[in-house]
Amino acid sequence: DSGVTQTPKHLITATGQRVTLRCSPRSGDLSVYWYQQSLDQGLQFLIQYYNGEERAKGNILERFSAQQFPDLHSELNLSSLELGDSALYFCASSRGSEQYFGPGTRLTVT
Amino acid sequence: EDQVTQSPEALRLQEGESSSLNCSYTVSGLRGLFWYRQDPGKGPEFLFTLYSAGEEKEKERLKATLTKKESFLHITAPKPEDSATYLCAVQDSVSGFQKLVFGTGTRLLVSP
Numbered sequence: 353d354s355g356v357t358q359t360p361k362h363l364i365t366a367t368g369q370r371v372t373l374r375c376s377p378r379s380g381d382l383s384v385y386w387y388q389q390s391l392d393q394g395l396q397f398l399i400q401y402y403n404g405e406e407r408a409k410g411n412i413l414e415r416f417s418a419q420q421f422p423d424l425h426s427e428l429n430l431s432s433l434e435l436g437d438s439a440l441y442f443c444a445s446s447r448g449s450e451q452y453f454g455p456g457t458r459l460t461v462t
Numbered sequence: 463e464d465q466v467t468q469s470p471e472a473l474r475l476q477e478g479e480s481s482s483l484n485c486s487y488t489v490s491g492l493r494g495l496f497w498y499r500q501d502p503g504k505g506p507e508f509l510f511t512l513y514s515a516g517e518e519k520e521k522e523r524l525k526a527t528l529t530k531k532e533s534f535l536h537i538t539a540p541k542p543e544d545s546a547t548y549l550c551a552v553q554d555s556v557s558g559f560q561k562l563v564f565g566t567g568t569r570l571l572v573s574p
Contacts (some may be wrong), residue, residue, distance in 0.1 A: 354505065383560065395506070395549065397561040408559040442505055449494045449553065451562060453505035 355379065356445050356454035364460045370431040373457045377424055377445030383407070384426040385451060386418055390439040401426055433461045464489045464554050468565035475540055475572050483535040483568045485550030493555035495533050496562060497526050500547045509548075540572045 355378035363371055377384050386398040397410035401420035412418075415433075420426040430437060438461045444451040465488045475481055487495065494513050498506035510519040512528040519526045523544065525536040535548055547569045551562040 354507070356505075385561065387562075394566040395551075395562075395564040397563070400559070400561060408561055410561060440503075446560070449560070450496070450508050450511055451560075452508055453498075455505045456503075458503070 354452040354454065356443060356452055358441075358443050358454040358457050360457060361455065362458050362460070364462065365433060366462055367433055367435060369433050369461075370429065371433065371459065373428040373430070373441050373443075373459075375426045375428070375443030375445075375454060377426070377443075378447075378452055381445035381447045381452075382424065383446045383451075384420055384424070385444040385446070386412075386426070386428050387442045387444065387453075388439050389442060389456075395442070398428070430459070435461050437461050464552055464563040466550055466552055466563055466565035468548075468550050468568050470568060471566070472569040473571070475537075475570070477541055477572055477574050478539050480536070480538045480540070482537070483548055483570070485533040485535070485565055486531060487533070487550070487552045489552050489554045489563075490557075491555040493553040493560075495528055496551045496553070497524075497533070497535055498549040498551065500549055500567070502547075506549055537570070540570075542572045542574050545570055545572045 357376045382403045398412040400408040418428045440456045444453045467486045497509040500506045510526040547567040549567045551564040
């Protein structure tokens, strides 16, 4: 158990809808990262927050947004969902170099 | 652009048959190289961080090594419970960002 929690475990939704994925980092970790893992592309970095501020962006679509709250939990919002957004979404947290990953949210868009 | 290439894509071993997984990387400046283990449908589990060429780290049957261009994950006398996908990732020191750039992994299957 990494200490990073994610909810929900599974999400099934229709195209065009909007969903919110939630992540709670390990106690004491200020950085939160979001990654997407699809079968054809492997693990891809989306975005990083540090102590409530956006720190770095990867290839995150404009339809996706994230935020980190004062209690350090983070949410990833995905809107206008398309079939291609179906993937595993992981959150990771760190206080040093090593990133510890949560169990992921499996999103299925039908 | 940072790149990570892992080989082989898949590896099948008999229990006790030692082998090595390769991770080749291209990065403007290496801040760290990371190995993770991932079981199907689960999150990556952190194994090792290597920071400089010549460094080695060990954990049970696993040993990770690093050169200026690649890293190896040596698996000694593997057991069926070592079956998983092993992921390699790099973090560069030039951009100042802490994102990880991952390879596509090596799927390891150890048969009893």
